[in-house]
Amino acid sequence: MxxxxxxxxxxxxxxxxxxxxxxxxxxxxxxxxxxxxxxxGQASSAQAIAHKMIPDAAQFSAFSKIVEHESGWNPSATNSSSGAYGLVQALPGSKMSAAGSDWKTNPATQIKWGLDYMNSRYGSPAAAWNFWQAHNWY
Structure with a gap:
């Protein structure tokens, strides 16, 4: 200096x-x-997991659109007003324990639960996305 x-x-x-x-x-x-x-990085990792679990391109695309809107692919996303939690914004988040005890931290568990939910309630992720578009929720 x-x-x-x-x-x-x-x-x-x-x-x-x-x-x-x-x-x-x-x-x-x-x-x-x-x-x-x-x-x-966390989002792209969760997307890769979902892609493996949902090989059909149209179904993956619909699932992805819902998750993008609900949580931005953040597995620890929490809605401060409702308490909805995770990638698919389960309410209450503890519902996802049906898919695994690691539901709070494991994107694969959240994806499994969300996929099961979409299939049982709407018939498919594509049908869930159609409902989401009409109502802004699913």
Whole structure:
């Protein structure tokens, strides 16, 4: 570090604060980006699991559209007003325990429960999506 650089810093505390604020903001942006990347990875992992469980392209597409609208593919998504939980927003979330005790954390368990629900209530994910489009819920 040069002496003139140190003098400039000492002479201009405003510059120091501005530089520190920019550095802090930059650091904050980097830290904020990490969870978004993790969520994106989690979503793509859940989508891959669902694709294996739902090989039919049309049924997968319908299931995917519902999940995208309901939770954005976030297996820990919680609706603060209703308490609905998970990828498929089961209400209450504990219903998904029928598919496995790891329902709170395992996307595969949530997908299995959601797929079973869509098939038993509507006949298929495509029929559930048709209902969702007409009513904004399923």
């Amino acid at each position: 040069s002496v003139s650089f140190i003098r400039n810093i000492a002479a201009s505390p405003k510059k120091v604060l501005t530089t520190a604020a920019v550095a802090a903001a930059a650091t904050g942006m980097v830290l904020a980006a990490a969870p978004a990347q993790a969520a994106t």
